[in-house]
Amino acid sequence: MRRLNLDLRKFRNIIVLVLCINxxxxxxxxxxxxxxxxTYTECLTVEEASSGYDTLRSSSLDLTWSDKTVWGHALCKxxxxxxxxxxxxxxxxxxxxxxxxxxxxxxxxxxxxFDAPGSCWYPHKAGTHxxxxxxxxxxxxxxxxxxxxxxxxxxxxxxxxxxxxxxRNDSSVFNMSRAxxxxxxxxxTPNVKQDxxxxxxxxxxxxxxADNNFIRYLTFGLVGFTVTIIGIIILVIAKQx
Numbered sequence: 361m362r363r364l365n366l367d368l369r370k371f372r373n374i375i376v377l378v379l380c381i382n383x384x385x386x387x388x389x390x391x392x393x394x395x396x397x398x399t400y401t402e403c404l405t406v407e408e409a410s411s412g413y414d415t416l417r418s419s420s421l422d423l424t425w426s427d428k429t430v431w432g433h434a435l436c437k438x439x440x441x442x443x444x445x446x447x448x449x450x451x452x453x454x455x456x457x458x459x460x461x462x463x464x465x466x467x468x469x470x471x472x473x474f475d476a477p478g479s480c481w482y483p484h485k486a487g488t489h490x491x492x493x494x495x496x497x498x499x500x501x502x503x504x505x506x507x508x509x510x511x512x513x514x515x516x517x518x519x520x521x522x523x524x525x526x527x528r529n530d531s532s533v534f535n536m537s538r539a540x541x542x543x544x545x546x547x548x549t550p551n552v553k554q555d556x557x558x559x560x561x562x563x564x565x566x567x568x569x570a571d572n573n574f575i576r577y578l579t580f581g582l583v584g585f586t587v588t589i590i591g592i593i594i595l596v597i598a599k600q601x
Contacts, residue, residue: 387494390462390524391419394501394516395441403525404492412459412474412490415498426450432476432489435459441502455503458513461490462497467515469506495521 385408393400406415413433416423424437426445435457436442436450443451450456459474460467463483470490472481478488490498503514 385494387492387496388521388525389415389492389494390497390519390521391416392497392499392516392519392524393421393438394499394503394514395439396502399517401519401524406492408493409480409491411492412498414475415490415492416474428475430477432473435474435500438500438502455514456505458501458503458505458515459490460499460501460516462499462518462520465518465520467499467518469513497521497524 386405387408389404389406391402391404393402400421402419402421404415404418406418410418411432413425416435422437422439423435424440424442424445426434426436426449427447429448431449434445434449436445438457442457443453443455445451459470461470461483462468468483472487472489474489476488480491481487481489482491482493497519499516501514501516506513
């Protein structure tokens with residue numbers, strides 16, 4: 361009986377471990393990109409605490425980065441719009457890609473970059489780079505930075521997390537195929553309605569990270585099922601002894 365109780369405790373610990381691994385989470389982050397003539401939105405699925413660099417790389421946009429420096433990567437172009445990469449970042453011009461985080465329904469200019477070495481930055485925690493958190497909305501706008509403009513710098517249009525990511529679960533919104541995503545990468549024009557710069561044409565973009573998360577969850581599910589079967593077998597053998 362003591363042996364059976366010991367086996368039960370071991371089996372329980374294994375199950376708890378599998379569940380903990382299985383919930384080492386993916387999060388959803390809304391993305392708003394303000395191009396000179398239109399606005400683009402996408403709901404990204406990434407690992408929690410992914411850097412800004414990894415978060416943006418999971419999108420369906422064609423991104424051009426600088427080489428990594430002591431300040432991390434610099435975002436130079438999106439869909440061909442922007443400045444040339446240089447050895448130390450991006451070619452400096454009046455217009456650049458500005459990085460924002462939505463806080464209290466307002467855009468806040470990010471005080472840190474995408475993936476500088478060090479720890480995660482959060483609104484109430486010092487750090488060196490942005491890290492993805494469930495419900496975040498990050499924005500990119502091409503134009504003058506706030507410090508070079510007498511008024512405000514270039515700002516993305518305002519979209520809430522629900523407006524971007526709840527569309528994914530809306531049956532009225534279609535899922536784009538891989539072929540469409542490939543076409544979008546090759547086309548420098550984002551998926552927007554050109555006749556009205558203020559209206560974004562919504563589409564659920566299936567990012568590569570979402571596919572990776574599905575494979576990961578499927579793998580963990582199979583591992584969990586296998587561990588359960590092995591545990592049952594161990595219990596049956598222990599009971600027979």
